[in-house]
Amino acid sequence: MTADAPPVVVVDESQDSAPPPSGVRVWLSRHPLAAYAIRRVGLYFVELWGALTIAFFFFRLIPGDPIQTLIQTLQQNYMYNQQASTELIARYQQEFGLTGNLFSQYLKYMEKLVLHGDLGPSLINYPTPAQDVILRALPWTIGLLGISAVLAWIFGVILGAIAGWRRGKLGSAIATNLSIALSHVPYFFVALILVYIFAYSLGVLPARSAYDSNITPGLSLEFIGSVLKYGLLPGLSIVIIGTFSWILSTRMLMVPVLGEDYLVYAEAKGLKGWRILTRYALRNCYLPQITAFGISLGFIFNGNVLVEQLFNYPGLGTTLVTAIQQLDFNTILGVTNIAIFSVLTAVLLLDLLLPLLDPRVKYWK
Structure with a gap:
């Protein structure tokens, strides 16, 4: 009686020698962030x-x-x-x-x-190209509304974090109630109050224009000082309302975080309250605020038209109103395109940066 021969294992050498899978889809699957x-x-x-x-x-x-x-x-x-x-x-x-x-x-x-990159001639300043008219007004809008929006965000996040951290205190209650009352007040209403007090009653600040007409524009201290002086009232109206809005939203994000276990543990370790606030509690609140701030920056070109009109400020808001009155389609579309481009670009940058800043944000697969 003979034993059966062991089974023969056939090895397919073609599989071992086959090259690894490649292609665009494989590369994308290996690089999800890209x-x-x-x-x-x-x-x-x-x-x-x-x-x-x-x-x-x-x-x-x-x-x-x-x-x-x-x-x-x-x-x-x-x-x-x-x-x-x-x-x-x-x-x-x-x-x-x-x-x-x-x-x-x-x-x-x-x-x-x-x-x-040609928008065509501008009807309100013919035959000047519409892009030249817009580019002359753009720095004034960025300087006024952009700086005011940044200052309002910084002040609002800091004061809102403190108000949330010291909830139940008198100062926190005052800041919260003021924010609820004033966060939705129109910018131009505050601007009218400031003009009445500081321009007409006290006479310490100018009410209209962007700089003194007797000063030649240029990179001189006299001209820069005049621009800051004339831009104080419109900028202050934006900063005041914007600060109260950011206070309210930051406090809303701060209060639920205060009961987390890691903050209780940090306090039990003996860390100072200011360190716990800045290094632990606030870090969980500023990411949503960064997102909201990036989106709000995109609207600075068309969100405060009445403020520029009230102060006769030579920004994009004033240019847009003048173009609408004269049906200057090229200039209107130019200003609108800048607003569209800024909003979409701000959202794109936030979408690309958030997965890098916060590991909890998952990128789209």
Whole structure:
């Protein structure tokens, strides 16, 4: 009787020698953070294109003829015969991109905007390009509203954290009640009160304009001091209301954190209260506030139009109102596009940074 031969194991050498899987999808699966960033950036461009398209068709469908408005203004100062006026209207329609149907106007507009960064001529300051008019007003808006928003956020987060940390105290109760009462008051209402007190009653601060007209603009201490003096009242109105809004939201985030075990343990170890507040409690509150602050920065271009109008400040708000009054579509779309770009870019940067700042934030897979 013979024993059966052991089974023969066949080894497929082709599997061992096969190269490891490769390709874009495999690389993305091995680098989830890079995959998340690529997807998010792609979505950003789609959102940007969609928003710019909606803005174009929305403003172009507004009733009114900007060329006729311009011709009527010119005819009040100069004499035109009917033939010259007709030729002038045809030339202006060509320059302002108003020839052809709405879809062809859209294609020409997007081509100039994307490939050349050209918004076309500005109706309120013809023949100056609309982008030049906007770029002259942009630094004033960034200087006034941007700095005011940053100061309001810093003051609001610090005071809100202290108010939440010292809940039940008289100072915390006063700060909370004031925040509830004043956080939704319009900026221009506070601006009117400040103008009445400091400009008309006391006469210590100017009420209008951005700097003294007798000073030549430039990088001189005299001009910078004049800009700071004239921007104090509009900036203060934004800082006051913004600070109360951030106090309320920071306190709301701080109070639930105070009962956590790690804070009780830190206190049992003998750490000082100020160290526990700044190093442990506040760190769990500032990440949502950073997100909200980044989004709010995107709205500084169009969120305080009335403040600029009240103080006759030469920012984007004043430029936008003037352009709307004269149906200057190129300037209106330019200001709107800046607002769209700033909001979407702020959200994109926050989406890319938060997974790096907070491990609790998971990136999209």
